[in-house]
Amino acid sequence: MKTPIVRFFIGILLLVNVMCAYAQDWPQWRGTNRDGKVTGFTAPQTWPQQLKQGWKVTVGLGDATPALVSNRLYVFTRQADKEVLVCLDAASGKQLWITEGYAAAAPTGPAASHPGPRSSPAVAEGKVVTLGVNGVVSCFDATTGKLVWRNTEFTSVPQFFTGTSPVISEGTCVLYLGGTKAGQVVAFSLANGSIKWKTAVDGPAYGSPVLITIEGTKQIVLQGETKLVGVAFADGKLLWEVLTPVGTGRANNAASPVADGARIYYTGLNNGVNAIEIKKQGTAFVPGKLWTNAELSTAYNTPVLKDGFLYGLSNQNKLFCINASTGATAWVDAAAHQNFGSIVDAGSVLVALSSTSNLVVYRPSGTGYSQLAMIKVADTPVYAHPVLSGNRIFVKDNESLTMYTTN
DSSP states (O other): OOOHHHHHHHHHHHHHHHHHHHHSOBOSTTTTTTSSBOSSOOOOSSOOSSOEEEEEEEOOBOOOOOEEETTEEEEEEEETTEEEEEEEETTTOOEEEEOOOEEOOOOOGGGTTOOSOOSOOEEETTEEEEEOTTSOEEEEETTTOOEEEEEOOOOOOOTTOOOOOOEEETTEEEEEEEETTEEEEEEEETTTOOEEEEEEESOBOSSOOEEEEETTEEEEEEEBSSEEEEEETTTOOEEEEEEOOOOSTTOOOOOOOEEETTEEEEEOTTSOEEEEEEEEETTEEEEEEEEEETTOOOSBOOOEEETTEEEEEOTTSOEEEEETTTOOEEEEOSSOOOSBEEEEEOSSSEEEEETTOEEEEEOOOSSOOOEEEEEEOOSSOOOSOOEEETTEEEEEOSSEEEEEEOO
């Protein structure tokens, strides 16, 4: 028979376990802080040749990375001719709810092979915000899936359709909208969808905005077609900009900025990897170039910053490492992967997943590449980030979402 004090401590342990399970969230593009880092992932001492499949669910077409919050997965996809948001129980894969959806014309031209959404949902303050391929912005109640508000004003889209993902902070949802050579940064009230401010900027590229604060001024940093810009979060004022031209043909800027305090790293196809620092001079914010590494650049990958090094996947299909202080190349792996890919900092390991559907696990090191595992995780190409939580890895492939465990 358990005494009251024993029951009390058992209850505390159960509560701690629940809290720990909920702590490993991935609520938006590139995780909690939009930096590709996850805490608390349980990496095995020895990686298996295959991961254990817990469940697999058909959810619809799309490249959007699912969001994971409080053991719920929010998956934004295309089913038939509609864009829908699906909510799943992360433990079982059971569908908790699905939105009614809205009719969405499929992408055409070079983007037609990717008919589903690319923009990853953002979850915050009890809401989920999505951006459809044709610029439809929707906000749903995270518990019930009920539509809270929708905006269909911004129907101009880039050549390869929308690629940026929403960012939510302080009751405001900011999106980079618009089309070629005509972009707008738009701040919506999360509560009702009213527009707080909007600022005309360079046309949007395919990365997503990040938030920084410099000397008390909160800023949104966005990568456009030809410019990297900083915009005041409070009122949308353009604070600074840096030219980031791209080459000819299908070259584009598809990487998100990587922020480290006032230092920002950016890269794009044929544009190398670059570092700048934003300094306040009087009332102005002034960007200063720190270095450029012309040897490497990315096509469809955003590097992660860890312990003074940038880890990325180059447009030459190679994993690489750059010294973040100097810009010098630390190493380039000889093996070929695929330049459509993502890298996640999982603490003791880095996890890369390219469109080849191979999950590559390697050690973070500035002295050389050390691979621990390469595991096939899907039968179709993968363009979404893997979502890591505890000992679980969630993989969204062409049409399905699979939950794996590392043991």
